[in-house]
Amino acid sequence: MVFQVMPFTSALHSAFWPLISNKKLTELRLDESPLPALAKYANNNKEGVPATLCLEWDAFDPKLLLQSATFLAKGSVVNTNTIETFKTMDKKEFLAQEADTLWKLMLNGEAIQEPSRLCSWVLLMHADLKKYLYYYWFAFPSFELPGTLEQKANPKAVESELRLELCEHLLKSFEDWKRLNSEISGFFFVRIEESTSVKILSLAEGIKPGVKFDYIGLADPSSMDEHPGVPLRNLLTLLMIQCPEKLLGDFKVLCLRQIRHGSNPIGKSVVLSMSYSGEKLANQPRSFGWESDESGRMLPRCVNMKSSMDPQSLAESALDLNLKLMKWRLVPDLDLDLIKNTKCLLLGAGTLGCNVARCLLGWGVRSISFVDCAKVSYSNPVRQSLFTFEDCLAGSDKAKAAAHMMKKIFPGCKSAHYNLRVPMPGHAISEALEKGVLDDFNLLDRIVQEHDVIFLLMDSRESRWLPTVMGATYKKIVINAALGLDSFVVMRHGTRDSRSFQDPNAKANAFLGGKDVTYVPGHDLGCYFCTDIVAPGNSTADRTLDQQCTVTRPGVSYQAAALAVELLSSLLQHPKKAEAPAAVYSKSYQGGDSLESTGILGVVPHTIRGSLQNFQQFTPTSMLFPKCSACSEKVIEAFKDKKFDFLKRAAADKKYLEDLVGLTEMLNVEGLEEDVFTLDDDDLTD
Numbered sequence: 001m002v003f004q005v006m007p008f009t010s011a012l013h014s015a016f017w018p019l020i021s022n023k024k025l026t027e028l029r030l031d032e033s034p035l036p037a038l039a040k041y042a043n044n045n046k047e048g049v050p051a052t053l054c055l056e057w058d059a060f061d062p063k064l065l066l067q068s069a070t071f072l073a074k075g076s077v078v079n080t081n082t083i084e085t086f087k088t089m090d091k092k093e094f095l096a097q098e099a100d101t102l103w104k105l106m107l108n109g110e111a112i113q114e115p116s117r118l119c120s121w122v123l124l125m126h127a128d129l130k131k132y133l134y135y136y137w138f139a140f141p142s143f144e145l146p147g148t149l150e151q152k153a154n155p156k157a158v159e160s161e162l163r164l165e166l167c168e169h170l171l172k173s174f175e176d177w178k179r180l181n182s183e184i185s186g187f188f189f190v191r192i193e194e195s196t197s198v199k200i201l202s203l204a205e206g207i208k209p210g211v212k213f214d215y216i217g218l219a220d221p222s223s224m225d226e227h228p229g230v231p232l233r234n235l236l237t238l239l240m241i242q243c244p245e246k247l248l249g250d251f252k253v254l255c256l257r258q259i260r261h262g263s264n265p266i267g268k269s270v271v272l273s274m275s276y277s278g279e280k281l282a283n284q285p286r287s288f289g290w291e292s293d294e295s296g297r298m299l300p301r302c303v304n305m306k307s308s309m310d311p312q313s314l315a316e317s318a319l320d321l322n323l324k325l326m327k328w329r330l331v332p333d334l335d336l337d338l339i340k341n342t343k344c345l346l347l348g349a350g351t352l353g354c355n356v357a358r359c360l361l362g363w364g365v366r367s368i369s370f371v372d373c374a375k376v377s378y379s380n381p382v383r384q385s386l387f388t389f390e391d392c393l394a395g396s397d398k399a400k401a402a403a404h405m406m407k408k409i410f411p412g413c414k415s416a417h418y419n420l421r422v423p424m425p426g427h428a429i430s431e432a433l434e435k436g437v438l439d440d441f442n443l444l445d446r447i448v449q450e451h452d453v454i455f456l457l458m459d460s461r462e463s464r465w466l467p468t469v470m471g472a473t474y475k476k477i478v479i480n481a482a483l484g485l486d487s488f489v490v491m492r493h494g495t496r497d498s499r500s501f502q503d504p505n506a507k508a509n510a511f512l513g514g515k516d517v518t519y520v521p522g523h524d525l526g527c528y529f530c531t532d533i534v535a536p537g538n539s540t541a542d543r544t545l546d547q548q549c550t551v552t553r554p555g556v557s558y559q560a561a562a563l564a565v566e567l568l569s570s571l572l573q574h575p576k577k578a579e580a581p582a583a584v585y586s587k588s589y590q591g592g593d594s595l596e597s598t599g600i601l602g603v604v605p606h607t608i609r610g611s612l613q614n615f616q617q618f619t620p621t622s623m624l625f626p627k628c629s630a631c632s633e634k635v636i637e638a639f640k641d642k643k644f645d646f647l648k649r650a651a652a653d654k655k656y657l658e659d660l661v662g663l664t665e666m667l668n669v670e671g672l673e674e675d676v677f678t679l680d681d682d683d684l685t686d
């Protein structure tokens, strides 16, 4: 009958690839000569499991540990320098050389001393270390067996050959012997000495003239009742070369499988009855052994290890996992992708800008762009968490240095930087400067449109004006944070649409009705300028040096930056997003849920004001002001209509804005001017 074996299937542990990459970089470099390596296989494969030959993390460790039922297979790795060599190499010739080597080992007897060489294998591969791509092809060289060797019958279950008691003795003897001879334990001879005693002989012992045995044995990786595993093929070849007289006539092979069947601990083992009528094998038979790919084709395979080896990918998955734990354990409805994919534009890369960026990164936000026109100064690094002393020495641009540091912290961060000065009202634009201001205006106009969220984190009141106008025009989420000496304000600007400009007085009355809690919808919430009844002017004109520096208690910016980002995350996780209403509480409010303004992460306030004077925090809500100089209908229309000309006029004369929105009229008619005082914002810094 036809002698057939179950072939090996290669199994490369994911830990093998970093190992070979490291070898390539530190030892092999451009060397393409075969690198000896150690693989393992088992003889306890359950039914249906392929006979796997595994290369793992210990493939180059001479002291690798062989567990029970695990055996050694010595082979080699050939790593080509280029993908072309890997592709064009003559595969027939390559395998023929490997077979030659194996044949010589059998002839000169080295394979008797080192039987693990009989499970011969070679891994031909190319490692593309830049892309973490590994092309590979396994071969298990073995030889065609002569016709003088015959399998006489189907394999017999071991229990029909040996009594249970003997099977138990056999296993014990084998395990005792393997403990002392683990590296050579894949092949052996079995001698039944008495009815209760089994002796295991090594290949070297059993092959000697005159030594008797009952079975030729091998640790069999096959899981099939009908077929032994492939190692038997090379074992028989070796014996036909080294001691054909021991095979002459009939002989038996014990395919030892350490897997229980019923009460028999090696019950899945089989015994093969064979016969040999030939002479000493003298000429090298035909060889074969390339492994087919997953679909059974004779082709190499490729594995992409980027996700598990690229440090950048590792950092990304670690960050995402951290956030997913929050979702899995505490907030199952959290939409992490929404936060992750939100594009944030940070206007101002000072203390607020740096800390807002760090906090956004903590939420997994990937796209964080910086706008600033200053250079890193010696006073910056201690408070501005993205700069170092070296940035001062180099005179780096703040936006660029901040973006650079973000990538250093997290390479997956897509951080753009723009060195531009935000044009301001009340700062007349001279002809000489007009071209530069126009460029800044156009750039700002473009990048505001390209982002989803605009953070206003600058150090002056009027620099927030133009981005507020743009944010309202393009319906962006605008988060504003400003600092005083020991206080801060963090707020979200209301979104603007046609509903925002319908009969404001009627709405105000409705919202401020008699209930304990009422709600102002997102499109009716105020902006930073809505509480002012004068247009922003040049607040830096008469600043002293003190006022231009960061004169705040250091902790305030951390507080405000953290709240600004958390306000955004709460807003994004509210079912209505930017339209999320903010609660207004009456004096009789006793506490309790503010349901409508509560999203997945809790309440979404409009404004958060805090102070270190008394360590208190308030969340007032204010409505839009129909005559606001930054977000009212007339401003948005004028901006859409005139763009840069609108800015030029507002820059030249702050009266222009006041006239446009009707503030002048209101102030004159109502005679309020003397009674009005606005909060002094000069101590606002970034």
Ligand SMILES: [Zn+2]
Pocket: 526, 527, 528, 529, 530, 531, 624, 625, 628, 629, 630, 631, 632
């Ligand atoms: Zn406004």
